[in-house]
Amino acid sequence: MNKKSVRDVEVTGKRVFVRVDFNVPMQDGKITDDTRIRETLPTIKYLIENGAKVILASHLGRPKGQVNEDMRLTLPAKRLGELLGKEVAKADEAVGEAAKAKVNALNNGDVLVLENVRFYPGEEKNDPELAKQFAELADLFVNDAFGAAHRAHASTEGIAHYLPAVSGLLMEKELSVLGKALSNPDRPFTAIIGGSKVKDKIDVIDNLLNIADNVLIGGGLAYTFFKAQGHEIGQSLLDDSKLDAALGFIEKAKKLGKNFVLPVDCIVADDFSATANHKAVDIDSIPADWEGVDIGPKTRAIYADIIKNSKLVVWNGPMGVFEIDIFANGTKEVAEACATTEGYTIIGGGDSAAAAEKFNLASQMNHISTGGGASLEFMEGKALPGVVALNDK
Numbered sequence: 002m003n004k005k006s007v008r009d010v011e012v013t014g015k016r017v018f019v020r021v022d023f024n025v026p027m028q029d030g031k032i033t034d035d036t037r038i039r040e041t042l043p044t045i046k047y048l049i050e051n052g053a054k055v056i057l058a059s060h061l062g063r064p065k066g067q068v069n070e071d072m073r074l075t076l077p078a079k080r081l082g083e084l085l086g087k088e089v090a091k092a093d094e095a096v097g098e099a100a101k102a103k104v105n106a107l108n109n110g111d112v113l114v115l116e117n118v119r120f121y122p123g124e125e126k127n128d129p130e131l132a133k134q135f136a137e138l139a140d141l142f143v144n145d146a147f148g149a150a151h152r153a154h155a156s157t158e159g160i161a162h163y164l165p166a167v168s169g170l171l172m173e174k175e176l177s178v179l180g181k182a183l184s185n186p187d188r189p190f191t192a193i194i195g196g197s198k199v200k201d202k203i204d205v206i207d208n209l210l211n212i213a214d215n216v217l218i219g220g221g222l223a224y225t226f227f228k229a230q231g232h233e234i235g236q237s238l239l240d241d242s243k244l245d246a247a248l249g250f251i252e253k254a255k256k257l258g259k260n261f262v263l264p265v266d267c268i269v270a271d272d273f274s275a276t277a278n279h280k281a282v283d284i285d286s287i288p289a290d291w292e293g294v295d296i297g298p299k300t301r302a303i304y305a306d307i308i309k310n311s312k313l314v315v316w317n318g319p320m321g322v323f324e325i326d327i328f329a330n331g332t333k334e335v336a337e338a339c340a341t342t343e344g345y346t347i348i349g350g351g352d353s354a355a356a357a358e359k360f361n362l363a364s365q366m367n368h369i370s371t372g373g374g375a376s377l378e379f380m381e382g383k384a385l386p387g388v389v390a391l392n393d394k
């Protein structure tokens with residue numbers, strides 16, 4: 002990488018603002034997967050061992066510029082303390098006098114977690130005033146939030162204009178592993194896209210069709226395609242603004258001779274709960290008052306077969322609502338196929354990594370990336386704003 006890393010600069014005695022991605026999955030007030038926190042430990046430990054004052058900043062969820070009690074960074078900070086075996090201070094703000102006072106109280110080697118940066122409307126707008134306020138807290142900016150590197154926000158991009166800015170060790174590792182796998186991909190190369198961030202992910206498909214041989218669609222993303230094809234999708238997830246684009250991708254795949262695969266069946270449920278009535282139906286038989294929550298058994302077999310015959314598999318986004326066990330089978334079977342294929346497997350995204358952990362298959366994947374959207378954009382060859390803003394070597 003041609004960007005400076007934390008190893009290239011002096012950190013001893015410095016106040017270091019480290020942007021991390023502690024956007025961990027939570028359920029019922031508990032962290033269900035701490036992969037993203039564990040993956041930042043090398044950078045945090047490096048800074049502690051070298052006597053820096055470590056100031057950690059992250060987003061959690063999408064609070065839309067307002068304080069949301071369920072999205073405070075209190076639990077990730079507590080979990081970090083447990084993993085480090087060390088006291089971790091927590092601020093209830095991310096800027097201003099109160100945050101400054103917490104920073105001023107730090108000794109070399111101490112760690113402070115600031116409050117959710119997305120509680121401030123300026124964060125997602127990349128407001129220079131907010132970026133300056135973050136910068137005032139520190140002497141050096143380290144970006145270790147690969148999962149948010151595709152966002153040009155005040156704490157990922159803006160701040161880099163006001164401080165010396167370098168990458169963290171996780172950022173470096175992610176860019177290196179993904180870069181190597183994708184610079185000259187082994188083929189057949191299969192990309193699997195699912196999850197619920199339909200708006201973010203549907204556009205990625207356009208470029209994926211240029212680079213992958215097989216593109217498999219699952220999760221909430223699939224229903225926009227079914228709707229575009231004229232099927233009833235009931236109460237399933239839909240992005241109405243992407244119907245024409247969806248049909249365009251199907252056409253593009255045909256023209257390029259690529260294998261673009263949509264589910265042939267799905268699991269529908271009458272409620273989003275563990276006690277819901279549910280059944281497998283072909284995609285032309287989704288009842289109007291039910292919702293698609295997983296890929297069906299026929300689709301799982303087709304996807305497993307393609308995965309097993311691939312040399313490179315990149316998967317982002319669960320195939321269904323895997324947090325509820327009765328809707329987890331599609332994600333589980335795709336994860337099992339990824340775990341057993343002889344091809345190189347990369348899984349990206351907070352929830353996809355959580356799914357691999359849930360099924361105890363994470364150790365059988367070649368690389369679990371902490372970024373879903375970020376790894377997809379990197380794969381498309383797009384510049385990641387959180388990386389571009391860092392100082393060149």
Ligand SMILES: Nc1ncnc2c1ncn2[C@@H]1O[C@H](COP(=O)(O)OP(=O)(O)O)[C@@H](O)[C@H]1O
Binds near residue numbers: 197353354
């Ligand atoms: N058919 C579906 N309907 C609604 N939500 C879904 C569906 N399939 C998957 N999901 C949800 O998608 C979420 C993960 O989406 P996303 O954030 O895009 O993935 P990742 O974090 O891996 O990038 C999970 O919480 C899962 O429950």
Ligand SMILES: O=C(OP(=O)(O)O)[C@H](O)COP(=O)(O)O
Binds near residue numbers: 350
């Ligand atoms: O969870 C994340 O992305 P991912 O779901 O694509 O892995 C990152 O923390 C970025 O979050 P965002 O998509 O709300 O900007």
